[in-house]
Structures are given as structure tokens and as C-alpha cells.
Amino acid sequence: MNHTLRVCAYCGVSFADTGRTPLYCSARCKSRAYDERHREQRRAYARQWYLRQPRPPQPPPRTCEQCGQEFSPGKPWGRYCSATCRYRAYRQRHRA
Numbered sequence: 001m002n003h004t005l006r007v008c009a010y011c012g013v014s015f016a017d018t019g020r021t022p023l024y025c026s027a028r029c030k031s032r033a034y035d036e037r038h039r040e041q042r043r044a045y046a047r048q049w050y051l052r053q054p055r056p057p058q059p060p061p062r063t064c065e066q067c068g069q070e071f072s073p074g075k076p077w078g079r080y081c082s083a084t085c086r087y088r089a090y091r092q093r094h095r096a
């Protein structure tokens with residue numbers, strides 16, 4: 001019998017070819033290689049999925065109606081840069 005030596009595609013160990021052209025030295029290496037391949041695929045798939053998702057539109061920066069500073073509103077209807085400005089505007093509106 002002349003066993004051909006093969007090299008495990010996963011761990012790199014040499015092992016005797018038993019005739020079924022195995023790529024891996026053991027079932028363990030085989031399943032690990034399988035797992036890794038699938039993890040890669042899942043990751044690639046997740047990345048693709050993520051890239052396909054529409055980005056929520058960023059509200060354009062607005063100018064605070066109270067202090068005139070530019071700010072990016074957390075909500076598209078935000079009129080003031082901060083709670084302080086909102087409060088000040090409120091006070092001014094309701095001042096006598």
C-alpha cells in the first residue's frame with residue numbers, strides 16, 4: 001500500500017489519503033472549515049443586507065430661531081438648538 005500524504009486544508013497537518021480524496025485530516029477540521037466558510041457567507045450576506053437598507057434621511061441643519069446658531073435637529077420639526085433656547089423663546093412669547 002502506498003498512501004499518498006495529503007495536507008489538511010484546515011489545520012495544515014499531513015495525513016494519509018484514504019482514497020476518498022478528503023480535504024481535511026478529520027471530521028473536526030472538516031466541520032470547522034465548513035463553519036468558517038458559512039460564517040464568512042453569513043457575514044457577507046449581512047453586509048450586503050446592511051448596504052441595501054435605505055439610509056434614514058439626515059435632516060438638514062437648521063438655524064436656531066432663538067440664538068441663530070446652526071444645529072442639526074434630532075427631529076425635523078425642531079426649531080431650537082437646545083432646551084434652553086426653546087425655553088427662552090417660550091418665555092419671550094409669553095412675556096406680558
Ligand SMILES: [Zn+2]
Pocket residue numbers: 008009010011012013024025026029
Ligand atoms: Zn486538520
Ligand SMILES: [Zn+2]
Pocket residue numbers: 064065066067068069080081082085
Ligand atoms: Zn439656540
